[in-house]
Structures are given as C-alpha cells and as structure tokens.
C-alpha cells in the first residue's frame with residue numbers, strides 16, 4: 001500500500017506517524033484534525049475476503065474514504081486504519097467474527113486526505129454451508145455522546 | 159395442482175388489481191395454475207409462511223431472510239431500480255429540525271412493516287435513542303401514521319419513502335421529514351418455494367420477457383415496476399447478511 005501524500009491532504013496542519021499492520025507491512029500516516037460528517041441516512045457498506053482485502057464497496061464508502069473505487073478494491077481494509085484507534089479493538093473484531101459471531105464497535109476511520117470520520121460499525125461473517133466465505137461490514141451514524149466516550153476511553157483502554 | 163402466490167402486505171392498496179392481472183398473465187405464460195392469496199398484515203403472512211402454504215411470494219427484505227434461510231425458498235427476480243427507503247416525519251410545527259434534537263420517551267407511530275421500522279429505529283441512534291426509549295403506536299397503514307403525527311398523538315412517525323412521496327399536498331403540509339434514508343440496497347424480490355423449484359427457469363424466462371411486449375409492459379406499469387431482473391441466490395444471501403447486520407442482536 002502506498003504511503004500517504006502531502007499533496008492529497010486537506011490541510012497543511014498535519015501529524016506524521018508510522019503504523020505497522022498485522023501482516024508486518026508498514027505505512028506512513030499523515031493525519032489532520034479535520035472531521036467529515038457521516039452522510040445523513042446512509043449506510044457505509046464493504047465486503048472483504050478472509051484476509052481483510054476489500055472486494056466490494058458501496059457509494060457512501062467511496063465518498064467517505066476520499067479514494068476512488070478502483071483505488072479501494074484489492075486493498076487491505078486497514079487502508080482506513082486511524083492511528084487513534086487501539087490495535088486491540090481490531091484483534092477483538094477478528095477474534096469475534098472468526099468465531100462466527102457479530103462484532104459491534106465505534107471506529108475512527110482515516111480518509112485519503114488525512115481527515116477522519118467516526119462510525120458505529122457492525123461486522124459479520126458471511127457463512128455459506130457452515131463455512132465463512134467473506135466478511136461484511138455496515139457502518140452507521142454514531143451518537144455524539146458515544147463518540148465523546150470513546151475519545152476519552154480508547155487511549156486508556158489497553 | 160395449483161400453487162399459491164402472495165404479496166408482502168406492505169404494497170400499495172391501489173396496486174392490488176395490477177397484481178391480480180399479473181397473476182392471470184403469469185399463469186397464461188407459464189401454464190402453471192397459481193392462486194393469488196392476499197394477506198392482511200405481517201402476522202397473517204408469518205402464519206402462512208410457518209404453515210408452508212406459499213409457493214411464490216413478492217417478499218419484503220426482512221421476510222426474504224426467513225424464507226431463504228429457514229424455508230428453502232430461492233430468489234427468482236427483483237424489480238429494477240426500486241429501493242425501500244424510510245422517512246422519519248414529525249409535525250410541521252415541531253421546532254425540532256434534526257434527529258439529534260430528539261429526546262428519549264418518544265411516541266412513535268409506525269406500521270408493522272419490519273424493514274421500515276428497523277431503518278427508522280437505526281436513524282434515531284445518533285440521538286442516543288434506541289428501541290427501549292420509544293413507545294410504539296402501531297398503525298394499520300402509512301396514512302394513519304401521518305394522522306397520528308398531525309393529531310399530536312405521536313411525536314414522530316416511520317414511513318416508507320414511497321408512501322410519503324405519494325401523500326397529498328394537504329397531508330405533506332402538516333408534517334415534515336426529519337430524515338430520509340439513502341441506503342440503495344434494500345428491496346423486495348419475488349421468491350420461489352420448494353414445491354415450485356423445478357419451474358424456476360421457466361418462470362424466470364416469462365418474467366424477464368415481460369418488458370418485451372406491450373401487454374406485459376402495461377401490466378408492469380400498473381404494478382409500478384419498470385422491469386424484472388434475475389436475482390441470483392448469491393445476491394439474496396448477501397442481502398440477508400446485510401439485514402442481519404442491522405437487526406438488533
């Protein structure tokens with residue numbers, strides 16, 4: 001995956017950090033404090049293969065991510081990983097769905113332009129003939145109160 | 159042998175005659191005897207599904223899940239370009255303009271249409287209101303939902319967007335939409351029960367060709383459907399997964 005580019009950023013006022021993902025790949029992240037509002041009444045939907053590689057996205061996913069659909073398909077879902085999010089939240093996600101259960105959580109996501117947006121996400125395994133064939137995630141608009149709680153809690157959680 | 163077709167009770171009453179003519183048309187085209195049996199509400203439909211007394215159904219997204227996963231139904235066709243969206247309305251004079259300004263202990267007028275109620279409830283989440291914070295006032299149809307809101311007996315109402323759009327200007331003037339869903343993915347579909355599955359490709363062929371002749375086209379118009387499109391089982395399965403992510407766990 002490409003590192004982020006300064007010319008893609010929505011502001012000159014940004015921080016820089018290197019993230020290492022579960023597959024040992026690394027990405028240089030440039031992030032700003034610019035928040036994008038969740039699109040009113042929409043759901044952000046994506047599907048990944050068993051390794052978390054994006055196979056399907058809906059229009060709201062594309063718009064909110066700031067990428068084009070072509071840039072997203074085939075990329076790991078961690079293309080949205082924001083440095084604020086504790087790594088453990090995602091280990092919990094993966095453990096839960098691999099047990100064939102539904103996972104819920106509040107997630108801060110990173111945009112291509114370095115900005116962010118909060119979602120209330122549900123991830124489920126797509127089970128056919130008793131086998132997991134892929135994963136689906138549907139994100140909806142979270143309440144401001146829940147987000148405020150996460151902003152306070154997440155940094156101290158683990 | 160005669161088979162039974164039914165329609166999800168959330169379709170518009172003025173389309174009933176269209177569906178009767180459709181049934182006659184389909185029998186003639188496919189040479190299969192089909193009886194159209196309309197149900198009054200979702201609880202009656204649930205009873206019919208439980209008794210395995212349906213062979214062909216134009217089903218609501220929420221029933222698609224049960225029919226396919228538990229009753230071995232298969233997806234046949236879906237209407238092109240028709241989506242089920244939900245509107246949350248309040249009284250036109252209510253000073254509140256956004257979902258976020260709503261407070262718990264809401265009286266909500268709603269019908270028994272499950273996907274509209276699910277989406278309506280989800281759209282209240284940004285205000286920290288969930289299903290235990292609301293008092294549901296169940297109405298027999300969408301116009302009653304609007305009337306309860308207008309009369310002040312309900313604070314808000316859940317409506318199918320199509321139903322709201324067709325309200326008279328008189329009704330529309332007295333209510334205002336707080337939010338309309340834009341999810342593009344929920345829709346009805348025609349499903350086939352286990353007894354009819356050997357006729358699947360025949361029925362699909364008839365339905366797909368429907369838009370090709372003038373009579374079929376006129377009939378589709380009267381049902382407010384542009385045309386039918388094959389719905390693969392795989393697509394139905396993902397629709398069910400999606401509904402699963404929305405249903406309270």
Ligand SMILES: Cc1cc2nc3c(=O)[nH]c(=O)nc-3n(C[C@H](O)[C@H](O)[C@H](O)COP(=O)(O)O)c2cc1C
Nearest residue numbers: 021022048052077078080081082090123135136137
């Ligand atoms: C269906 C699905 C959707 C996901 N959606 C997101 C997402 O929106 N944002 C995110 O940061 N991670 C998401 N993840 C988790 C990522 O795969 C990944 O675990 C996470 O970004 C953290 O990266 P890491 O596990 O390499 O540390 C999703 C995973 C699945 C299976």
